[in-house]
Amino acid sequence: MSKIQEVKAKVEIGKTKLVPGLVQEALDEGNAPGEILQAMVDSMSVVGEKFSSGEIFVPEMLIAAKAMAKGVDVLRPLLAGDTSASLGTCIIGTVAGDLHDIGKNLVSMMIESAGFTIVDLGVDVPAERFVEAIKENENVTLVACSGLLTTTMPALKEAVQTIKASGLDVKVIVGGAPVTPEYAAEIGADGFAPDAGSAAVKAKEMVA
Ligand code: B1M
Numbered sequence: 001m002s003k004i005q006e007v008k009a010k011v012e013i014g015k016t017k018l019v020p021g022l023v024q025e026a027l028d029e030g031n032a033p034g035e036i037l038q039a040m041v042d043s044m045s046v047v048g049e050k051f052s053s054g055e056i057f058v059p060e061m062l063i064a065a066k067a068m069a070k071g072v073d074v075l076r077p078l079l080a081g082d083t084s085a086s087l088g089t090c091i092i093g094t095v096a097g098d099l100h101d102i103g104k105n106l107v108s109m110m111i112e113s114a115g116f117t118i119v120d121l122g123v124d125v126p127a128e129r130f131v132e133a134i135k136e137n138e139n140v141t142l143v144a145c146s147g148l149l150t151t152t153m154p155a156l157k158e159a160v161q162t163i164k165a166s167g168l169d170v171k172v173i174v175g176g177a178p179v180t181p182e183y184a185a186e187i188g189a190d191g192f193a194p195d196a197g198s199a200a201v202k203a204k205e206m207v208a
Contacts, residue, residue, distance in 0.1 A: 047060070089119055090108075093129070095155040104146035150178045161187065172189050173191040174187070
């Protein structure tokens, strides 16, 4: 089994202590950080499928997520790149009712590397909290809202509409597995991205 396959297999079964070392070994073997990250993203798809089919339950899903987060920590310095430019501050969070943060953290890392200062509000963020954070922080140019559940898509809509109703001059980007470009447009977001890499590109375009 290649090191990348080992990383994938160990993330799937939530081997939190083993994953960082395996990720490092995969890097030492010359594998690209993006390739290792993709293997871990693929693991989470497998975990999701196993959860859907009743083969595993929430605790197993949770430890797999923790294992992936530990692996991402090893890759972070290699993926984050140059953070010297300043495109202003980006407030980021996962919307109310939603506790998923792996995708949001990847998006945060990539947007930071595009040249934004990040203020991460975490998960389960009420709509009004985004507005407070825009007011509390200097030079906020962008708000990034993540949502992973079909049941929290209305919370995404509420977040965007509350930010827009505040009259504050910021752009709003949304994304997450159930979000489509059509839904993003329908709820009044200024931008949408399907993944972390394109979120960084889009974020830059939006504030240019
Ligand atoms: Co949850 N969960 N989960 N879960 N979970 C999903 C999302 C699910 C698809 C699994 C399944 O059934 N197959 C399903 C949702 C179904 C649906 O809504 N239709 C689901 C469910 C049902 C639930 C619970 C309701 C289960 C329960 O309690 N019965 C519960 C809800 C809790 C809550 O939030 N209130 C729940 C709980 C959890 C855990 C806490 C155990 C854990 C999360 C831990 C954590 O995040 N710290 C968890 C996990 C791990 C998953 C899966 C397996 C993996 C998610 C993940 O991290 N993927 C997931 C199945 C799956 O995704 N296939 C599942 C990897 C990550 C890199 O991808 O987050 O999609 P993703 O992010 C991508 C893009 O979406 C995009 O870029 C990212 C990187 O490229 N993106 C953006 C994300 N945000 C963006 C923002 C942007 C732009 C792009 O701009 C701002």
